[in-house]
Amino acid sequence: MNQSLPPALQIRDLRTHFFTEEGCIPAVDGVTVSLPRGKVLAIVGESGCGKSVTSYSILRLIRKPGEIVGGQILFQPKDGSPPIDIASLTEDDDLLFKVRGGYISMIFQEPMSALSPVHTVGNQICEAILFHQDVTEAEARRRAVEMLGKVGIPGAERRIDQYPHELSGGMRQRVVIAMALVCRPEILIADEPTTALDVTIQAQILKLIKDLQAELGTSVVFITHDLGVVAQIADEVAVMYLGKVVERGTVREVLKDPKHPYTASLLKSLPGMGRHGERLPAIKGSVPSLAAIPQGCPFHPRCPEYLAGTCDTGGPPAMRSLSGGREVACVRVQAEVLEKGGRP
Amino acid sequence: MSSGGGIPAHNSPGAADTPLLQVRGLCKHFPIMSKGFFRKQVGVVKAVDQVSFDLRRGETLGLVGESGSGKTTCARTILRALKPTGGEVIFNDGTTSVDLARVPDREFKPLRTKMQMIFQDPFSSLNPRMTVGQIVSEPLVIHGMSKGRDMEDRVVEILQKVGLKPEHRQRYPHAFSGGQRQRIGIARALIMRPSLVVADEAVSALDVSVQAQVINLLSDLQDEFKLTYIFVAHDLSVVRHICDRVAVMYAGKIVEIAPTAELFENPLHPYTRALLSAVPNIDPDVKMRFEVGGEVADAGRLPPGCSFHPRCPKRFDPCDKVEPQLRAIGDGGCRVSCHLYRE
Numbered sequence: 001m002n003q004s005l006p007p008a009l010q011i012r013d014l015r016t017h018f019f020t021e022e023g024c025i026p027a028v029d030g031v032t033v034s035l036p037r038g039k040v041l042a043i044v045g046e047s048g049c050g051k052s053v054t055s056y057s058i059l060r061l062i063r064k065p066g067e068i069v070g071g072q073i074l075f076q077p078k079d080g081s082p083p084i085d086i087a088s089l090t091e092d093d094d095l096l097f098k099v100r101g102g103y104i105s106m107i108f109q110e111p112m113s114a115l116s117p118v119h120t121v122g123n124q125i126c127e128a129i130l131f132h133q134d135v136t137e138a139e140a141r142r143r144a145v146e147m148l149g150k151v152g153i154p155g156a157e158r159r160i161d162q163y164p165h166e167l168s169g170g171m172r173q174r175v176v177i178a179m180a181l182v183c184r185p186e187i188l189i190a191d192e193p194t195t196a197l198d199v200t201i202q203a204q205i206l207k208l209i210k211d212l213q214a215e216l217g218t219s220v221v222f223i224t225h226d227l228g229v230v231a232q233i234a235d236e237v238a239v240m241y242l243g244k245v246v247e248r249g250t251v252r253e254v255l256k257d258p259k260h261p262y263t264a265s266l267l268k269s270l271p272g273m274g275r276h277g278e279r280l281p282a283i284k285g286s287v288p289s290l291a292a293i294p295q296g297c298p299f300h301p302r303c304p305e306y307l308a309g310t311c312d313t314g315g316p317p318a319m320r321s322l323s324g325g326r327e328v329a330c331v332r333v334q335a336e337v338l339e340k341g342g343r344p
Numbered sequence: 345m346s347s348g349g350g351i352p353a354h355n356s357p358g359a360a361d362t363p364l365l366q367v368r369g370l371c372k373h374f375p376i377m378s379k380g381f382f383r384k385q386v387g388v389v390k391a392v393d394q395v396s397f398d399l400r401r402g403e404t405l406g407l408v409g410e411s412g413s414g415k416t417t418c419a420r421t422i423l424r425a426l427k428p429t430g431g432e433v434i435f436n437d438g439t440t441s442v443d444l445a446r447v448p449d450r451e452f453k454p455l456r457t458k459m460q461m462i463f464q465d466p467f468s469s470l471n472p473r474m475t476v477g478q479i480v481s482e483p484l485v486i487h488g489m490s491k492g493r494d495m496e497d498r499v500v501e502i503l504q505k506v507g508l509k510p511e512h513r514q515r516y517p518h519a520f521s522g523g524q525r526q527r528i529g530i531a532r533a534l535i536m537r538p539s540l541v542v543a544d545e546a547v548s549a550l551d552v553s554v555q556a557q558v559i560n561l562l563s564d565l566q567d568e569f570k571l572t573y574i575f576v577a578h579d580l581s582v583v584r585h586i587c588d589r590v591a592v593m594y595a596g597k598i599v600e601i602a603p604t605a606e607l608f609e610n611p612l613h614p615y616t617r618a619l620l621s622a623v624p625n626i627d628p629d630v631k632m633r634f635e636v637g638g639e640v641a642d643a644g645r646l647p648p649g650c651s652f653h654p655r656c657p658k659r660f661d662p663c664d665k666v667e668p669q670l671r672a673i674g675d676g677g678c679r680v681s682c683h684l685y686r687e
Contacts, residue, residue, distance in 0.1 A: 046551035047522075168639050169411075198410040198578060203622035203634035225552065228581075228624030232632055251628050269556035270626065271585035276604060277563070280585070282556035286521045302553075 006076050006083075008187055008219040009035040009058070009104075014071035014087070016050075016057045025290045027053040027066070029243040032319070035187065035236075037078075040213065040220040042234035042251070044227060048287050049240040051223045055189045058221070059100055060086060077103060078186050102132045105180040109192040111172035115164040121148075122160035125179050132183045147178040151208060170201035174208070181212060188213070191223045206233055227267060231255055239263050242298040243290060244316060249326035259328040262299045297331065305332055362436050364540060364572050365399035365422070370445070371430035372414075372421045376644055389644040391417040393596040394431070396670070399540075404566070404573040406587035406604070408580060408619070412640045414596040419542045419576050423459055424452060435459075437539045457487055460533035464545035466525030470517040476503075477513030480531045487536070498535060505568070506531045506561060523554035527561065534565060544576045559586055580623050584608050589677070592616045595641040595651035598670060602678035612673060612680040614658045650683065658684060 016028040028050040035041045043051045056062055058073055073086040089096045105128075108114040116124060125144040129135060135143070141160070148156035151174040164172055173193060180188060190209065194202040210233060213220050222233055230237055230251060237254045239247040239262065247260040258264040265283045285302045288294060294301050300311040310331050311317075319327045371394060376387035392414045399405050407415040420426045422433050424444055433444040437458055447455065460483075463469035470479055481499050484490040490498055500510040506527040517525055526546065533541055543562065547555045563586060565571060577583050583590055584604060591601040592615065600613040611617045618636035625632065638655040641647060647654055653663040662683050670681040 046553060170639055198640075199580070199622040200410055200618060200634070200636060201639065203624070203632055204637065206624070206632070207634070226624065227552070228626050231626050231628040232624040234628075255626065255628055266552055267626070269553055271556065271559060271582050276585060279560050279563070280556040282560055283553035284557075286523050286554055287551065 005037045007034040008037040008076055008078075009221070010072070010074040010076075011054070011058070012072045012074065014054065014057060014073060015069045016053050016062055016066060017069050018066040020065055022291050026243050026293070027290060028057060030071070031238075031240070031243075031245050033238045033245060033248065035219050035221055037076075037219050038213075038217050039235040040210075040222055040233055042222045042224060042230040042237045043240060044224055044230050044237060045240035046225060046287055048242070048290060050243040051225075051240050052191055054240070055106070055191050055221060055223050058086065058189060059104060059106055060089065060091075060096060075099065075103060075187070098132075101128055101185070102183055103185055104187040104189065105183065105185040106189040106191065107173075107176050107180045107193045109195050111169060111176045111196070112164065114176050115172060117164055120161050120163055121167070121175050125160075125175070125182055128179055129182055143182060144178070147182045148175070150212065151175075151178045151181075152204070153178075169197055170204065173197060173201075173205055177205070177208065177212070181216065181218070184216060185218060187219045187221065189221045189223070192225070193222075194229065195224070195226070202229070209233065227255065227270065239266075242288065242293055244298065244329065245319070245327075246299065246329045247327070248319075249324070253324065253326055259322065259326065259333050260299075260330050261303045261305045261332070265302075265304060297329075307332065362441075363398040364401045364436060366434040366436070367399070367422060367431070368396050368434070369431035370395040370418070370421060370428055370433060372417055372426055373429045387644055390596045390646065391643055392421055392428075395593075395596075395598055396431075397591055397598065397601055399572060399574065401539075401572055402566070402570055403588045404575055404586055406583040406590040407574060407576045407593060408578065408583055408590060409593035410578070410619075410640045412595075412643065413593040414643065415576050415593045416544055417596075418593065419461075419544055419574055422574070423461060423542055425461070435540075453487070457483070457489070457536045458538050459540040459542070460536055460538040462526075462529050462533050462541060462543040462546045465549055466522050466529055467517075467549075469529055470525055472517055474516070475513060476508075476515055476517065476520075476528055479517070479528060480513075480535055483532060483536050489536075499531075502531045502535045505534070505565065507557075521554070522550055523558060526550060526558055530558075530561065530565070534569065534571075537569065538571070540572050540574070542574045542576065545578065546575070547582060548577065548579060555582070562586065580608075580620065592619065595646055596643050597651065597681065598679075599652065599682070600678070600680045601670075602680075603676065606676055606678055612678065612685060613652075613682050614656045614684070615652045618655075618657075650681075 011031055011033050014028055014031045018025040018027055031054055043054060045051045057068055068087050071087060074083045075086055076083045086099060122144055126140040129140040129143055145156045145160055153159050153174055194205050224230060234251045237251045238245045241262050247254060247263050258267055268281045269283055271280055283302050296312040296314055297317050300306045317329045317331045319329045321327050370392060372392040374389040374391055375385045377383040378386045395418055409415045421428045428445045431445060435442055435444050477499055481495050484495055508527055547558050550558060575587055587604050589603050590607045591598045594615050600616045611620055622634045635657055636655050641651045649664040649666055650668050653659045668681040668683050670679045672679050673685055
């Protein structure tokens with residue numbers, strides 16, 4: 001572990017808004033996270049929290065009516081060249097093409113829609129290689145076969161000439177992973193890569209991502225809604241709610257000692273923690289629409305520890321640092337820390 | 345017709361301890377046809393094969409397994425959404441005792457009011473062109489059970505029971521969130537006052553915070569209406585929370601069935617163990633120890649012997665030759681089909 005290395009990716013105050021007929025939808029509103037080199041950062045939250053939009057923003061995959069309206073996405077290449085602010089690149093910048101699929105690549109939730117049905121698996125993997133690296137087609141094919149073997153596809157020599165529909169869901173996701181990693185990216189963004197899979201296949205894919213990450217030294221941004229998956233794969237975790245990060249820290253701290261009431265309530269509402277048949281302590285209400293974000297703390301209408309007059313007025317609570325690099329955006333937690341004499 | 349699975353089915357109607365449902369040797373086989381003009385049958389997919397179990401009144405039975413294990417097909421075959429190709433399903437709600445597998449189609453309609461289904465996807469299971477009032481009252485209309493003022497009252501009553509408001513009747517499904525839509529689906533199923541409800545992945549598509557609400561709702565309604573649930577799910581933590589017993593399916597067969605606590609604390613079948621070990625633990629210090637590779641067997645080309653043997657870490661001599669039978673282990677109601685547990 002080398003603490004002196006600068007983070008591979010730093011997102012600072014990212015704002016990605018969608019300008020729709022219903023008005024401005026702040027899908028990502030002031031997200032600040034950093035991805036230490038060689039680590040796995042999980043971004044977790046329920047649907048509509050902005051976790052996927054954050055990941056799409058990193059690769060500038062946001063389409064109209066969406067737009068990155070502010071903030072920086074600083075990517076620090078391994079070779080020590082100056083950091084690239086991906087958010088400020090223009091659409092036709094050569095650097096952006098180098099970043100996409102070269103420095104940073106992505107795997108998606110639904111492997112069937114991420115693969116082209118009319119090209120063989122090999123064609124699709126070789127396309128990525130030929131696009132980013134100066135190699136012959138034969139060499140590209142050799143590398144593709146090697147990579148398919150690495151992701152655990154038996155008979156890679158034969159499988160490479162098959163079409164996606166000839167493969168099972170788990171195999172397709174392995175192909176997508178092979179495609180993403182074949183150019184040895186420095187950062188891998190995985191957007192719910194195991195959500196569409198069975199638990200047994202999910203366990204295999206999680207292990208595969210962890211093994212490859214260790215072997216290739218890739219830094220990973222892992223987007224998921226499943227806290228169990230977070231616990232198993234992540235080093236650091238950022239919990240998002242309605243476009244904002246509400247809590248951030250190492251996976252152990254956040255899951256074992258959640259400070260934000262949202263994180264704590266989410267963990268408590270999980271079934272199967274050995275309380276068979278009892279009522280689950282569910283969070284009341286549902287996630288509000290992004291077009292009507294509540295005043296004050298966005299979580300206050302659902303919060304079990306909500307303080308009238310404090311939580312429901314003014315702007316959203318600011319992120320404050322606790323000891324050990326943890327950050328929480330909750331008025332109550334700040335008050336406690338101040339009482340105990342901690343640094344605000 | 346012989347009853348499969350080795351448990352006798354008793355047919356006395358009315359007895360309080362008679363199971364609501366006695367499934368014996370239930371099969372759903374789909375033919376595989378050759379291509380071309382003369383479509384000859386060249387094989388068979390045993391989607392559900394020789395499934396036997398009892399469902400007691402008021403209990404919740406979980407049906408778990410990977411995709412392709414036949415859990416949904418099994419549930420649908422029981423409800424006759426699919427016509428079974430073998431076996432019997434004795435339904436006994438205290439007043440009638442019938443074999444659902446053999447009732448002629450035209451006599452089946454009145455029986456449908458007694459068994460309802462809740463679907464997985466709250467987005468595609470509701471007609472977007474119908475108002476919530478129409479969706480929820482449709483079963484009453486179809487069965488001619490109610491109309492006019494009385495029907496309105498029943499719709500309002502059930503909507504309130506599932507946590508929706510009477511004024512929601514005039515709105516369309518698109519105006520509701522995923523959790524609310526699932527409540528609409530539940531209201532539609534329960535307005536018939538069924539005795540059996542099949543929930544097919546009913547909470548899988550919901551966010552964690554909403555999932556907990558719907559799970560609570562389902563158990564409240566079970567107490568209030570004395571419902572019996574078959575809960576089809578792939579999420580084992582949900583199953584552990586709400587089911588009384590769990591049946592684990594693999595390649596169309598039940599490989600283990602046991603009371604929930606028993607199954608989770610002392611899983612017998614190697615497949616059950618594999619399934620449990622694959623659930624990511626919420627504690628980062630408890631690492632996953634998942635060792636089973638491969639994928640679910642293709643139900644059209646099952647391996648000989650035990651279907652799980654190619655993936656099984658404990659396979660030994662008879663596994664690839666002799667097909668194991670489901671047999672009782674101990675007296676706690678556990679049954680398992682595995683050669684490891686022979687007398």
